[in-house]
Amino acid sequence: MASIGPARADTYVVLSLVGDRLTIVTAERPIGTRIDRNRVEVRQLPDRGFDDFAVRVAGTAVEKAQPAATVTMLRANDPSLYALRNSWLDTDAIDVKALVALVTKLVSTAPDSRLLLIAPYRNEIELKTERGYLGSGKYAGLGFYVDVYTSLQTGSSAMQPGGKDITGFLGAFANFQLLLIDVRTNSVDAHQSIVIGAAYPAADAPDGTPWNALSAARKAEVLQSLLQGEIERVVPGLLRPAKP
Numbered sequence: 001m002a003s004i005g006p007a008r009a010d011t012y013v014v015l016s017l018v019g020d021r022l023t024i025v026t027a028e029r030p031i032g033t034r035i036d037r038n039r040v041e042v043r044q045l046p047d048r049g050f051d052d053f054a055v056r057v058a059g060t061a062v063e064k065a066q067p068a069a070t071v072t073m074l075r076a077n078d079p080s081l082y083a084l085r086n087s088w089l090d091t092d093a094i095d096v097k098a099l100v101a102l103v104t105k106l107v108s109t110a111p112d113s114r115l116l117l118i119a120p121y122r123n124e125i126e127l128k129t130e131r132g133y134l135g136s137g138k139y140a141g142l143g144f145y146v147d148v149y150t151s152l153q154t155g156s157s158a159m160q161p162g163g164k165d166i167t168g169f170l171g172a173f174a175n176f177q178l179l180l181i182d183v184r185t186n187s188v189d190a191h192q193s194i195v196i197g198a199a200y201p202a203a204d205a206p207d208g209t210p211w212n213a214l215s216a217a218r219k220a221e222v223l224q225s226l227l228q229g230e231i232e233r234v235v236p237g238l239l240r241p242a243k244p
Contacts, residue, residue: 010239011070011110013103013183014059016118017085018176018227019050020076023143025125027136027150038137050142050223051076054118057228058178061235062116074107089122089140094179097186104183114189115181116238118231127171127197134199135171142223145171145197146210152201166203168210172219173197174226180238190238194230198222 021044028037052075059073076082081102088094094117103115120140127135127145129152135145148168174197180190205212214222 010066010068011072011113012059012062012116013072013074013107013109013113014055014062014116014118015074015076015081015103016051016054016058017076017081018118018120018141018174019052019054020045020048020082021141023139023141025137025139025143025145027145027147029149040137040139048075048077049220050227051118053224054227054231057231058116058118058235061232062239065236065239070110072107072109074103078102078106085119089120094119094188096181096188100181100183100186109183111184113183115179115183116235117179117181119177119179121175121177121193121195123175123193123195125171125173125175125197126195127169127173127199129199133197134169135173135197139173140175142174142176142227143172144211144219145173147171148202148210152199152203166201166208168202169199170202170205170210170213171197171199172214172222172226174223174230176227176230178231178234178238192234192238194234196226196230198226 021042024041024043026039055073059071062069062071084098122138122140124138125135125145126133151167152169175195177193179188182189200213202208202210202213
C-alpha cells in the first residue's frame, strides 16, 4: 500500500494593528438628534503593549486550535503598517495586497502562509450593563467613554457619604476585526467583526469622578480582558484547512 505521507501543517503569521492608540470619548448631553456631539481625543501610546498582548493571545489560540501549525507572532515596528491601517478606518475594504507586501518584507513567509490580522473596526459602541447597553457614537479600536450625565442605577443615583448624588459612568470598549488572509492569493478567507464594551459606575471612583471608576492599572486590564475574551472565542472558528 502506498503511503500518503503526513498531513501538511498550516502556517500562520499573526499581526495586530489595533493597540497603538486609545480613543477617549467624552459624552455630551443628548439633545434629541442623531448627530454625534461627543468630544473625542485620540492618544498615541508610547509602546505596543496592547498589540503585543493581542498577538500573544491570538497566537496561543491558533496553537491550541491547531497544535501542528507553525505560528509566527509579528510585532508591527514599521510605521508604514499603522499608516496603511489608518486608511482603512473610514472604508469597508482593507487594502490586502499592500498589507501583504509590507508583511512579507518584514518576515519570511511560506508561500501557503495565512496572515491572521487584528485591526480596528469602526462601529457604534456597545457598553454592556445588567440592563442593556449604553454609549453613543461610532468609534474604532480601543478606548474609553466618559459620561457624566447618565446613571447606571435604576430610579436613583448612588450616594456619597453626606448625601451627594453620584451620576455618570466610565465605559471601556474594543471595536475590532479579525481577518484571515491568504498570502498567496491576497484574498480574505475569513472575517469576523467584534463590538464589545463594559460600563463602570462613577460610584466606584473614590472621588465620584467617572474617569476614576477604574485605576490606571485596571483600565489596561479591562481592555486586555475584552481583547482576550473575544480573540479566544473567535479564532478557532476562523481557522480552516489551507487551500491545496
